Amino acid sequence: MTGLFKILIVDDDADYRETYKMLLKRKGYNIEAACSAEEALNVMDKEFYPLIITDIMMPGKDGVSFLREVKDLYDKNVEVIMVTGYGSIETAVQTMKMGAFGYFIKSHNPEELILEIEKVYKIFSLQNINKINKNNEKGRHLCTSKNKKMQKVFEMVELVAASNSNVLITGESGVGKEIIAHLIHEKSPRAQMPFIPINCQYFSAGLIESELFGHEKGAFTGAASRRIGHLEEANGGTIFLDEIGDMEENTQVKLLRVLETKKIERIGSNKLIDVDFRLVSATNKDLGKSVLSGRFREDLYYRINTIEIKVPPLRERREDIEDLIYFFINRFNMEMGKGIKTIDEDTKAYLLDYKYPGNIRELKNIIERLVVLSNGGVLKAEMFKTEKINVNENEKENITPYKEAKQNFEKRYIIQVLKECQNNITHAANIMEISRRQLFNKIIELDLKEYIK
Template sequence: MLKNILIVDDEESICRSLGDILVDEGYEVSTANSGEEAIKILDEEPPGLVLLDIWLPGIDGMEVLKTAKSQHPKLPVVMMSGHGTIETAVKATKLGAFDFIEKPLSLEKVILTLKHALDMSRLEEENILLKQKVSREYELTGGSLPIMELKEMISIVAPTNAWILIMGENGTGKELVARAIHRQSKRADKPLVEVNCAAIPEELIESELFGHEKGAFTGATEKKRGKFDLAHEGTIFLDEVADMSLKAQAKILRILQEKKFERVGGNKVIQVDVRVLAATNKDLEKEMEEGRFRQDLFYRLNVIPLSVPPLRNRKEDIPLLVERFLNDYALKEGEPKKVLGEDAIALLMEHSWPGNVRELKNFIERLAILSTSNVISARDIPPLPKEGHKVEPFRDFGLDFAAGSFREAKMDFEKSYLAKKLREFEGNISKTAESIGLERSNLHKKIKAYGLESKGD
């Protein structure tokens, strides 16, 4: 309907001549000769844009504008008048008019104004749809009691400025919780900046968090804004906060306490206003007892603790999660959506899912790739590993080097290889990266993608 234009003018000749020109430009046109007729059309089938004369018999154009904007706030309305004044134009703009055109009409200006108004309307619509898509993508899926209690807590704490510590096992969805809090906060229209604390080398922590000036150190060829600077007036999410070294923790604590910093190589003090969300999969009380996490940082972050339940405690959510993952995969790949039979769902609900939602998502995506049928039954599901039993990925999913796609075989081998190397170096990312000849940042990305366990440096 965005290309349908309603012309409202009491002069039939203007409606007819202007309408003919707009039809030639590719628009659909409807007309009304009075305010009452225009309001009736708006009630029945709103157009994409309204060209509205101010001076009308009966209900005048200003009243029609008020009605149109109250019923359809996003509807662009362009006002026309042969007796326009600056005061009238300002009043119309305050009431929500997109623009004001004086008569006699310049057809070139009319067409240009309509194009701008419709482009703006289209961009607003695309923005709304994009936000809805992002919102759905990061939505917490489930109707179980633990997840409903978590959603209720989020709705209570999100509108405040309180700092929140999100705790939960790997793969439970701590990042989703952080994004849900930000979306429902008063800072939702400001940035959400994520800091993966485990991925930043200790020697670069200050540059990453606070930024640096040009020439501050070798390789600093231009000025760079840090994470805290980028998150000003918004939210900063400190993911894997327990994986930072004690030295890095001290630097984080300083800026959290003072709410100001200087860039590396600079002397200008920069004030910041950020809301802090932090997440960890570790027991911070145990980490403090063993001297790996600072008590003062813990008490600074732990204003409101939120616990994300593991999947084994919310198994009734598995059918909803499976439905969502299958739908997401079909949309991403442009393929027909596959479904799991009741026997297959029952089998999945018997499993403990130590890798939580992330493990389930990867498993469902793999089923969607490998299954030749659109309806997946229990007999199509490979043996699930028993709790505490480590298995090789190829055997687990009934694969061998001749089965499945090359991409799948390569991914399975890579995951198995990296897991073995991490065990060799007791989860130390730097030592593992050096051993296999891979950049530390690239290794960390792969570890996160595959849901592998690591201990940082």
């Protein structure tokens, strides 16, 4: 796995550059070198390096100035280890205060430098594993099935994980497409590198391009600093584009170009940056029909659809419902400490018979609600209004379309939280457990600017 971790060596001494390259390549790292800070900045414009090892005493821009510029451009996205032949406590303290990860003196044992590099690599890997755990609740999904269709899905995951082929996961909303994407990543050689999910429904055309490709400082109003896009951030890992069928055509064109060239351009820049990621996409749409109607590009469809995995709806795998019921009961029981001992037989029969138009997501939400409202250690369906999930067939034509209903809910929810927080966007984002940027993007998308300070 270290071979996917890129390190840039910056030193004006050719002998030291070659020594470091040989030493670190032997350890399995992916190494590039530059003879000056100016050359290094040009290299970094073309490719992303999470770790830089730089000499301090160099002609032109010295290592301290280079460190300052790197931190100004990339902040915590890039770690820097300072190296010098003339060590001093003052310089070490100065560079550490400026954000350097470590400080190494050339005359010392090289193993000290390797240990520092290993610390950066472990931190980098741990951060990405924590992201995965936070996003996909690793270990909290039932990844077995009695259903033959679902068993074939898990078999396909095992087969495709080791490859680098693009995968398209199809299926109705709520069937667990993102779980399958996580499994592919976790079983792949890229498992310790980033897994970055992006829902194409959540962003307008302009916003999703900034999310995917990043932007330069001043590229547009509000771009106060350079931003590393998710395609660049996922270098060595996996990008998951959920609901790719909702992607705008202009973005489709740009994504196709990236998949063909493995290079991106940040918004506001004409410099190409090399990227190495595996693409997994998902959609609940029939992309074949979208291609015929002109809503989705045919060339992109074939590019993302090297391998297709179809996830069956829950109604086609009813033999799994009982296992899923007990799985979610145990999961929420442990989380909430409710002391659930059993489930009422009538409730169980009702849950086994219910049709679940919202698939596994709906079953999970029903069980969570039951556990929250439970007392006495027994789950009973009378604890919540079952009419909310019983939709009369004759009333279906009056139901608001899903996308519109979702948007209306988001508006009401965000307005309510903002009002509770006196329109303080930072406080509201913390309560909602999302980033400030995500909330701000939603506010712009839903035209709720009047509700923020």
